[in-house]
Amino acid sequence: MACRAIIGYRLTSPREQPETMLFSSFNYLVFLPIVFGLYWVLPNKFRKMLLLVASYIFYMSWLPKYGLLLFGLTVVNYFLGLLISSAEKRKKFFLTLAIVVNLGCLCFFKYTNFLLDSVWQGLKALNQTTGIQLVNMSQAPVYDILLPLGISFFAFEFIHYVVDVYKGSKPMKNFFDFALFGAFFPSQIAGPIKRFQDFSKQLVHPPVFSTKDFNDGMFLILQGLFKKVCLGDVLAQLIVDPGYANPAALGTMDAWIVFFAFTFQVFFDFAGYTDIGRGSALLFGYRVPINFNLPFLSANFLEIWRRWHISLSTWLRDYLYFPMGGSHCSPWKQRRNLFLTMALGGLWHGAAWHYVFFGCIQGVILAVTRDWQQFTDKHPTLSKMKPTPWWHWSAVVATFWTWTVLLVIFRAPSVTHAFQMYERGFGSSPAGEITTTFFNSTLPITMVAYGLFCAIHAWVEYMNKKELALPAVAMQIANFWNQSVPMKAVTYSAVAIAILAYAPGHVQPFVYFQF
Amino acid sequence: MQTVAPPEKKQVAEWYTPGVPRKPLWRTAAEALVCLVVAVAILEGVFRISGVGGQEFLTPSRTLGTTHLPGKNIIWRMEGFSADNLNSIGYRDIEHTVAKPAGVKRIAVLGDSHSEGLQVPLQDVYARRLEMQLNEGASHNFEVINFACSGYSTAQEYVQYTHEVEQYKPDVTVVLMHWGNTSANIVDPKKRNKAQPRPYFYIDSEGKLQQDNSVIDWYYAPGAENNAWSKAINWLQLNSRIYGVLTQTDMALNNNERVYFKWRGNFQRVLAFLQGKDPKAEVPGPSYAEQDPTKVTDALVVALSDKCAKTGSKLVVMLLPDPTGTASQQLAGELTALGKEHGFGLLDLSEAFKQHPQQKDLFLRVHLSSLGHKFVADTLQEYLQQNDLLTTSTPMADSSSAGDTKVAAKAPVDNSEDAPVATQHATDSFPGYETLKAPVSVKEPI
Structure with missing residues (x-):
């Protein structure tokens, strides 16, 4: 019954996804500073608890009842981790059980309909070829199962935990620490998939406020927002979504713009999410692993x-x-x-x-x-x-x-749709609306701006690596930047306004949320 | 030897760089000012070069609620794309003289954002297309003047006709409407403090159409447009791209983010309170019973038709398709009946849109695409030709010549300045319809 209550049983049409607190939404813009302020104002002993509560609020802002699922999996994995660590003989059994529970949940929520549909399609095909009436339904059975956000990520984190404990790593003894590992909101919905050994080390030594972490965090958040909102979202709304919605209207040039646009969209979207997540974590003194390292090179x-x-x-x-x-x-x-x-x-x-x-x-x-x-x-x-x-x-x-x-x-x-897209890309038809839209949009400017930013960043990295001196002007700017709080405040505000300027009218959900 | 363990280094919060002396306050303030000026200059330059922040184009008006900023360069990216200037009077059109050149037939286009067409380049807007199509291969015989402005209701278009359109002496007046316009024509007297500043209308207990300007009066004090604050805002609207970005963000967040919408409302109420206005107090204005938006809209169309007729213009109402279908059908049905009675034409685009082979491509997200505008221009041209509204030159009628037409004797007349409503019904028969049988007053069930 409880299960039925959670998944909302047997509806034939898929439900509309409820709203979530996206990193690029106004809600997060309010949520993050509040949690940040409270975190550093509260005494140290309450900070982890605050992060845990904030993480559950963040998760449950989407669909409150799925907070129970996250909590349930946390409890199960916590105790199974302890059992695997302490058991003498039945280690393998507990490990298998933990993997079955995690994968079972993931498969149930993510693959039930896929499995039913695939079986139904198979039986239907058999029906048509052999004439034997194996299936008597005009439509494949569909269960209205709403995929819990981030399940693919936290299920993998839990599997990693139990496997590593089985292999000999020490389990996390403190339940609240473990719960925070599973629910930590900066990496909760779309990773990066954390390793508990790295995370638990940071829980042992309580972080202290550092201006460096704050600056690095702000830098990552703004960079992530620029990638996500000014590049990823605009590419999605103007080029990718309209392009894939109507392949027949695409000319050859349009199709190639759409192909490349999606490559960049998915990168900016996901790398932007990771940057915002890592930046948010840094504001609280936590480090989350990187997820991208110049993949297009x-x-x-x-x-x-x-x-x-x-x-x-x-x-x-x-x-x-x-x-x-x-x-x-x-x-x-x-x-x-x-x-x-x-x-x-x-x-x-x-x-x-x-x-x-x-x-x-x-x-x-x-x-x-x-x-x-x-x-x-x-x-x-x-x-x-x-x-x-x-x-x-x-x-x-x-x-x-x-x-x-x-x-x-x-x-x-x-796959059929993909081949229709290839047909447009490898055919020869005149350019249509997408090409005009691309060149009329802010994308050429924002993409060039981002390219310049990356080039300067790479150049500075290179000079530092080779221990070469930067030009005097660059050194002066860097020194001024390091010493001037007003310059930092004005720069952050200016970048924030620039992000608003190049943002599309609507906030797009992150691509990797669906996974 | 006794060894003493070094004291444990206590971790402290790092609020400033250790060893660097703190700067005096004046220097920090000076730094902040210089950084701010440099940042503003850079942002303004970058936004100008890249064409963002140019979507600010409306200014308050005590007559119409809002009007266009004359000569404003608009770069529109919220849906579709366009980059051009409003003309010197503030219409999204090329320049037109007020005096009508000899031998030229004028068509005035009234409407909201659908007719304004910021989502497509100016030459693609149906009004411009129509003019170009009509003048194709011939001398300059036709002028199509686009008076449309974002967010305008039928009530605003009616007021606009008197204040702006009439002087251009159009031979034909086209109003593009959709179902959404109707609710913006009325205001609930108890919720005036939450309403948009624009003229509203109501039908009083005697069945007369009356104008309610109370919301505008409440929002804009007389002479407010000339005070320093308004002038500063106007200057920013015309010249600052950063201001444009901020207002555009405000609009986007207000439309899409529930929390922002709520907070913004509360903030405005606090602001009103600080200005000495009680946000909960009722806005002073005439009191009247709850209004039926459709009835008021019908009455407004009839009144506009009469006013057009008085000034020698023929009214054509165009109806955009309504995604829900039913509401639009009801409005179309009522306007068709009224058109037959009052001598205005109705061009319902719903069917034509449905039958178009590229139906999906006629709209962008909400507004017409270039293809949609072209289709509207073609359909309207065909309609005007079929109804003989383009071939014969209608002699210009001044206000006295309106008296030559049959006047509705039954209609109640209210000549007070506060109620510039059409209550007399000119009976120019509309081509394609039967000659008007009997004029009806707005008292009659509409």
Whole structure:
């Protein structure tokens, strides 16, 4: 009965998603400063509790009853973690139980309808080919199950916890610390998928206020907001959504703008979310791992997955690829392991066949890339060419282009739809509205501005790394920046106004919320 | 040897860089001022170059509630895109002289944001398209003047006709309406303090259409547009892109964020209280019974039709399709009947839109797309041609010539200044309809 109450049983039409407290919404703009102010005003012993309460308020602002689900999973994993750690003989049983509970919840909420639909489609196809009446329904059965926000992320964090405890890590003894690990609002909805060893260390030493952390946090939040609101949201509203909604209206140029727009949209959206989350965590003195490391500069697909959604790829590596044997087995088994890891990674992204298809293609490409690398390493001429810059940059361009083309399968609502998009992109029809819209929008300016920002950032990093002196003007500005509170306040305000200026009328939900 | 453990270093909050002496207050203030000036200059420059913050284009008016800022450069990105200037009088149109050139037939277009068409370039707006299409391959025989302004209700359009449109002596007046306009024509006397400042109308106990200007009077004190505050705001509206960004954000948040909407309302009430206005006090104005928006709208259309007829213009009401369908059908039905009675034309676009092969592409999110504007221009042109409104030159009628037309003797007349309502009904028969049988007063069930 309780289950029925939570999922709202058997409705044929999917419900409208309730509103959530998006990082880029006005509600969060109010929520974050309140929690921040209270956090540093309260005595140290109450701070963790405040963060826990704030995290549950944040989560329950979306759908209060799903707070129970998060709490329930936290309780179960906490006790199972303790049992795994203390049990002498039944460790494996408790681990299996914990994995079954976490994956069971994830599968129930995320894959029930997908499974029912797939079985129904299969039976229907059999019905048509054999004539045997196996299914007597005009429509596939649909359960009105609303996917709890962030379940894919916190379920993976809990699995990581119980597996690592099983492997010998010390479990978290304090329940409230563990609950905060599971619910920490800056990384609650779309990661990064944290490692409890890193997080619990930060809980032991209570953070003190640091202006450096505050400045770094503000910088990350504003950078994340710019990526999300001024780039990701505008790309989505003006280019990607209208483009994918009506492939027939796309010219060749339009289609390619749409393809590239989605590549950038998903990056800006997710990297923006991560930046805001990491920045918010820093305001409270906590550090959350990075999730992106210039992925579009990757020279092959193996590298791209080391730079893109790092916390997920490392999770898949540690808890899926390695247990299957990883690369310590025969070449064919290695290829199989890569393929299965990526196929399951694709399925993790969403309950639809086009995600599985996307994952399978990634698996094949990774296996081929590894073979190609081994071949070029052994080949006398190719091995000499490999270290040259032109080889590297050609590989970067080819990798980015292929990644963009493959993401069409990821974004399109179905594989058929994806092929319709490819048809437009590889055909030859005159440019339509999308091209005009793109050049009329603020996107060329904001994207160039962001490119310049990245170039300056990379240049400063490079100069620091090489221990080279920056030009005198840059040094003076940097010194003034470090010493002047008014300059910081004015700069933050100016950047905030600039974000408002280039923001679209409507706030878009984060792409990764659906996963 | 006894060793003493070093005292545990206590972690302290780092509020400032240790070892760096604090700056005197005047220096911090000077730094803040310089940073602020530099930041404002940079933002204004960047926003201007990149074309943002130019969506501020309305200014308060004691007559109409709001009007366009003359000559304002608008860069519209909220839905669709356009970047052009309002003309020197403040219409989204090219320049037109008030005096009508000889041999030219004038069509006045009244309406709200759908006719204003900020979502598409000026040359794509249906009024401009219509003028270009009518003058195609011929000399300059037609002028289509677009008086439309965002947010205008039928009541505002009616008042606008007297104050602005009439002097241009249009031969045909086109009003683009939709169901949403009707509710903006009336105000609940108990909720005037929450209403938008604009002229409202009501039908009094004697069945006469009356204007209620109380909300405008409450919002804008006489001469308020000339005080220093209003002038400063006007200057910012015309010249500051940062101001434009802030007002645009305010509008977007007010429309999309519930919490912001609530807080903003509370803030405004506090502000009103500080200005000495009791936010809960009723706004002074005439008291009247609850109004039916459709009836008031019908009466306004009839009154506008009469006023047009008096000045030698023919009224054509265009109805935009309504997504819900039913409400629009009801309004169309009523206006068709009234049109037959009062001699104005009705062009209901619902069916035509439904049958269009690219129905989905006629609108952007809410407003007409370029294709939609083109379709409206084509449909309107066809309608005007079919009803013989373009071929024959109608002799201009001044107010005295209106008397030549048949006058509704039954209609009650209210000539007071406060009630500039049409209560007399000119009976120019509308081409395509039967000659008017009997004029009806607004007392009659509408």
